[in-house]
Amino acid sequence: MTGKKVWAVGTAMFLLGAGAAFAVTAAVDGDPKVTVQPQSAATSDIPQTHEGLVAAWTAELKKAGKTKPDGWEMLTTEEIRGRYISQMYANAPDAKDIDPGMVKRD
Structure with a gap:
């Protein structure tokens, strides 16, 4: 072959x-793909409105056989949210209730 x-x-x-x-x-x-972290189930179950929180808190208190305390109307939405979450955890079943045959391993 020649150079050309x-x-x-x-x-x-x-x-x-x-x-x-x-x-x-x-x-x-x-374009880079955008990933969205799935929303936590715990945060999605908690009502965001004042009325929703009062209804949920009342239901949790009813499960425990309790009623709302006197003066609860003066509580802020955040205070009601805190009391609702606290009661929800108090009503959560114990491990022995979930699986009575479970043996604790050391």
Whole structure:
């Protein structure tokens, strides 16, 4: 092969490779994928409104055989949320109630 043919073949191969690289990168989606962490089940179950919290708190108190304390109307939404969560955990079953046959391993 002569020098001109070598340069022509080399240039053609370079352009062919560059074109293929451009076609591949253009075909690939360049936008990064956005991942969203699933919302925690614990936070989604807690009502967000004042009325919802009062209703949920009342239901939890009823499960425990209790009633709302005197003056509860003066409590803020955050205070009611705290009392609701506290009562919800107090009403949670113990491990022995969930699986009575479970033996504690040391």
